[in-house]
Amino acid sequence: MTTTAAELDRFAAAASAAAPIWRASAAPERAGWLRALADALDAAADELVPIADRETRLGAPRLHGEVARTTGQLRLFATVVEEGSFHELIVDDADPQASPPRPELRRMLVGVGPVAVFAASNFPFAFSVCGGDTASALAAGNPVIVKAHSGHPELSRRTAEIAVAALAAAGAPAGSFALVEGREAGNALVQHAAIRAAGFTGSVAGGRALFDLASGRPDPIPFYGELGSVNPVVLTPAAVAARGAELARGLVGSFTLGAGQFCTKPGVVFVPEGSGFEDEVAAVVGAAHGGPLLTDRITGAFPSGIAQLEADPATAVLGFGAETTDGARPVVLTTDAEAVTARPDALLAEVFGPVTLLVRYAGEAALHAALRVVPGSLTATLHAEQDDDVAETLELLQERAGRVLFAGWPTGVAVTWSQQHGGPWPATTSLHTSVGATAIRRFLRPVAFQDAPSRLLPEVLRDEALTLLPHRRNGVLVLP
Structure with missing residues (x-):
C-alpha cells in the first residue's frame, strides 16, 4: 500500500492546523493526551503482539516487554511535560539604567511544528509508530506523521488506528497523528513544506538519503537520524x-x-x-x-x-x-x-x-x-x-x-531522564539522544519575547506561572 500525494497533502494540512493547538496546550492537557495513548496501547497489547510476532518473528515475550517499554516512554514524557524544565524558561528583567538600556527579554522553547517520524524495523513498538520519536515529538507540542516500516505494515496500520482514536477520545485536535506508507511517500514526507523536523532510525544508506533530502529542501529542516554503530x-x-x-x-x-x-x-x-x-x-x-x-x-x-x-x-x-x-x-x-x-x-x-x-x-x-x-x-x-x-x-x-x-554490556537501553542514545556520525546525524527525557529537545526551537505585554505572552512565561516552574531570572536559577 502506498500513500498518494493527495492523501499526504491532506494529512499535512490537518497537522498544520493542529500544530498551534498542540503548541499552546497546557501541561495537564498535553500530558493527559500522552497517557491516554499509553493506556490505549496497553489495552490493545493482546491484539497487537500476535500481529507483530507474525510480521517480525521476535516472539511474544519480547514483544509484550516492548509494548510495556513503549507505553512507559509515553508516560515518562507525560511527566517531562508536567515538570516543565524542558521549556528552558529564561527571563532578563528590563534595566533602563544599563548602558545601553536593556529591554525585558523572556525566552522559551516551543514546538517546531509537524514532525515526520520514520519507523524502525528492529523495534516494531519502541522505535516504530508510537515509539520514542513519536512520544518526544508529541511531548514537545507537535503533531506527528509517521512513515510506516515495510517490515511490519499490518502492525503499523493497526497501531496508528489505535493512536488516532485514543488521541481523539482524549480531546486532542484532529490532525494530531497520521500514518503514510511507501518509499515514495516517505521521500515526499521529509520534503513536504508542512514538516518542520524529522526523526529516523535505520540504515546508514537510508538515513543518509533522507538526510540529504531534508537538507536539500528550499527550507532545510533538522533531520535526527540514528544510523550505524559498531559499539x-x-x-x-x-x-x-x-x-x-x-x-x-x-x-x-x-x-x-x-x-x-x-x-x-x-x-x-x-x-x-x-x-x-x-x-x-x-x-x-x-x-x-x-x-x-x-x-x-x-x-x-x-x-x-x-x-x-x-x-x-x-x-x-x-x-x-x-x-x-x-x-x-x-x-x-x-x-x-x-x-x-x-x-x-x-x-x-x-x-x-x-x-x-x-x-x-x-x-x-x-x-x-x-x-x-x-x-x-x-x-x-x-x-x-x-x-x-x-x-x-x-x-x-x-x-x-x-x-x-564500565560494567555489563551495551544491549538494552534504559528509558530515563539521563539516558544518552546517540553519538558522533555515523551513529547519529546530530548530537542529540533518541531515548530518554532529553530526546524532546530535538523537536523544540527557541523563541524570545521582548517587552511583550503579559497578556500576549505564552502562559508559561507569565510571572504567575513562573512561580510554579523551574526557570532562570537575571542569570539566577529559580526552582519552584
Whole structure:
C-alpha cells in the first residue's frame, strides 16, 4: 500500500492546523493526551503482539516487554511535560539604567511544528509508530506523521488506528497523528513544506538519503537520524585475568541477543593478545543461538556481510553458534589491531545480525591506534580493574560514543531522564539522544519575547506561572 500525494497533502494540512493547538496546550492537557495513548496501547497489547510476532518473528515475550517499554516512554514524557524544565524558561528583567538600556527579554522553547517520524524495523513498538520519536515529538507540542516500516505494515496500520482514536477520545485536535506508507511517500514526507523536523532510525544508506533530502529542501529542516554503530568494547589484560570466563559469557549473550539485531550490539571487541580470551569465547559460542532475522533484505545481507569480513587476509573465523534451520547462525571472527588500523572501512563495517569481531592488541599503543579509527558509535564499553591506568583509553572511547559503560554490556537501553542514545556520525546525524527525557529537545526551537505585554505572552512565561516552574531570572536559577 502506498500513500498518494493527495492523501499526504491532506494529512499535512490537518497537522498544520493542529500544530498551534498542540503548541499552546497546557501541561495537564498535553500530558493527559500522552497517557491516554499509553493506556490505549496497553489495552490493545493482546491484539497487537500476535500481529507483530507474525510480521517480525521476535516472539511474544519480547514483544509484550516492548509494548510495556513503549507505553512507559509515553508516560515518562507525560511527566517531562508536567515538570516543565524542558521549556528552558529564561527571563532578563528590563534595566533602563544599563548602558545601553536593556529591554525585558523572556525566552522559551516551543514546538517546531509537524514532525515526520520514520519507523524502525528492529523495534516494531519502541522505535516504530508510537515509539520514542513519536512520544518526544508529541511531548514537545507537535503533531506527528509517521512513515510506516515495510517490515511490519499490518502492525503499523493497526497501531496508528489505535493512536488516532485514543488521541481523539482524549480531546486532542484532529490532525494530531497520521500514518503514510511507501518509499515514495516517505521521500515526499521529509520534503513536504508542512514538516518542520524529522526523526529516523535505520540504515546508514537510508538515513543518509533522507538526510540529504531534508537538507536539500528550499527550507532545510533538522533531520535526527540514528544510523550505524559498531559499539566498541575494550577488555584490559587485568579484566580478562580476573573474570575472563564471565566476560566471554556476557559478550556472547549480548551480541546474540535478539539475533544480533540491536543497534547497541557489541560489534567489535578489543582483547589483549595472548590473554586466552579467544579460547573462552570459543568455549561458549557453540551453544549460542541466533534466530530468524526481521526481513528478507536483512536475511540476505547477513551472509554477504560475513563474507566481506572473511575476505580480508587478516581475519579468521573463531567459532559458530548452534546450527539453525530458521535464521542466522551466530559467528565470531578474529583479527588484529594493526589490520583494523590499516583497513577500518573494511573491518569495522556494521553487519546487522549475530556476529562480533575480536581484535587482538599487543600493548596500549596498538590499542589506541586502532581506537582512533573506530567510527562514531552509540556506545563504548570498558572492562577494567581497579588498578588499571585507562585514562587515555577512556578519553578515546568518550570521543567516539554517546554512552560509556564500565560494567555489563551495551544491549538494552534504559528509558530515563539521563539516558544518552546517540553519538558522533555515523551513529547519529546530530548530537542529540533518541531515548530518554532529553530526546524532546530535538523537536523544540527557541523563541524570545521582548517587552511583550503579559497578556500576549505564552502562559508559561507569565510571572504567575513562573512561580510554579523551574526557570532562570537575571542569570539566577529559580526552582519552584
